[in-house]
Amino acid sequence: MTFPVESYRLANGLRVTLSEDHTAPIVAVNLWYHVGSGNEREGRTGFAHLFEHMLFQGSAHVGVNQHFELVQRAGGTLNGSTWLDRTNYFETVPSHHLNLALWLEADRMGHLIPAMTQEKLDTQRDVVKNERRWTVDNRPYGTWWERLPALVFPPSHPFHHSLIGSFKDLDAATLDDISEFFRTFYTPDNAVLTLAGDFDASRARTAISEYFGPIPAGPGRPALPETGLPSVFGGWQRQVVQDEVPLPRILLAFRITPFGSPEWYPASVCASVLGLRRGCRLYRGLVRNRPIASETNAFTYDLSAGSDLLVVDVTARPGVDSETLEREVANEIDALVRDGVGPDEVDRALAQIETDYIVAMQGAQERADRLSLFATYFGDPARINGEPGRYRAVDAAAVTTFARGRLTPDNRATLLYVPRDTK
Numbered sequence: 001m002t003f004p005v006e007s008y009r010l011a012n013g014l015r016v017t018l019s020e021d022h023t024a025p026i027v028a029v030n031l032w033y034h035v036g037s038g039n040e041r042e043g044r045t046g047f048a049h050l051f052e053h054m055l056f057q058g059s060a061h062v063g064v065n066q067h068f069e070l071v072q073r074a075g076g077t078l079n080g081s082t083w084l085d086r087t088n089y090f091e092t093v094p095s096h097h098l099n100l101a102l103w104l105e106a107d108r109m110g111h112l113i114p115a116m117t118q119e120k121l122d123t124q125r126d127v128v129k130n131e132r133r134w135t136v137d138n139r140p141y142g143t144w145w146e147r148l149p150a151l152v153f154p155p156s157h158p159f160h161h162s163l164i165g166s167f168k169d170l171d172a173a174t175l176d177d178i179s180e181f182f183r184t185f186y187t188p189d190n191a192v193l194t195l196a197g198d199f200d201a202s203r204a205r206t207a208i209s210e211y212f213g214p215i216p217a218g219p220g221r222p223a224l225p226e227t228g229l230p231s232v233f234g235g236w237q238r239q240v241v242q243d244e245v246p247l248p249r250i251l252l253a254f255r256i257t258p259f260g261s262p263e264w265y266p267a268s269v270c271a272s273v274l275g276l277r278r279g280c281r282l283y284r285g286l287v288r289n290r291p292i293a294s295e296t297n298a299f300t301y302d303l304s305a306g307s308d309l310l311v312v313d314v315t316a317r318p319g320v321d322s323e324t325l326e327r328e329v330a331n332e333i334d335a336l337v338r339d340g341v342g343p344d345e346v347d348r349a350l351a352q353i354e355t356d357y358i359v360a361m362q363g364a365q366e367r368a369d370r371l372s373l374f375a376t377y378f379g380d381p382a383r384i385n386g387e388p389g390r391y392r393a394v395d396a397a398a399v400t401t402f403a404r405g406r407l408t409p410d411n412r413a414t415l416l417y418v419p420r421d422t423k
Contacts, residue, residue, distance in 0.1 A: 046165015
């Protein structure tokens, strides 16, 4: 399966990617800014995520919450998300409303600051605080989102601190801080605009030029602080958290090469061998064959700068203590390192990865997001068409070599949740 991909830049540096597909009368508009929590300075954590909220509070020609109202009234859907090294905004609309989505994104890229007010900042700061309470502080295991990066990345690393930020830093944010962050990172030369779905490319180029072309380029994106790290942790890192949780849960992290590097694909396949659905090793070994776990999973963070992470995530079955859980999970990893993986396991993982990829790419928004990802991280949105081939090149020997080099005890970091001792 090959997708059409056209890519070009406007004079102000905005990278545009077009993928025309007339299968369904909808079009996805996807805008990535190459900024995330890793770009925040000390004392101002949570800015990238706060900014995601601020961008839905109106711009010079759009009222508060009107972005949502206009898109939804047109029959579309929209949202945004923040990660360690990017922030994205996206709409999927009926094809004849493409210009509306483009105009809305351009208006807030070019004309957000005049619409900023202290009231909006105060409101969204409270919204983010409540989000932190619901998703981190008061949710069982919710703190893993910030505890795990703090454990595996040193304090000087840009990915060490919390993505959602602290109450103290959120309280310290000022309108001047917001304006500076916007002028620095929310510029056309630090963004990728992708269209995927039912549109006419010639008309789309004209509209994009009209709406985005007049927005001036920014001062240049400041480089991230140093992200390079040794290939392994150098010893088994471990943190035990007593919390209000019903069952022990372990998150076991391994340092791997950056997302998209040649060595990353065997790591991704290994994660699937370990934790993708019910045929994986962890489920077979710890749920089906032995009554140890109630849930198992394994995934990569997909970080393209410095190094990535492979994480094994296992929740105990009722009655299983934390020591047993930790020991049995380690035994599963040790067995994979010792015995390697077989061709059948890799073939199964590859088939599932490719199936998931093909299904996801059928959706205009998923395809647009992936195109924006490859354009942002690698400057090559057409890389989307080579992904299945990169996975197919992985064999059992490559996965075994990866496991024996990266899943060893000198490259493990354990975050272990245990129910709070109430005695």
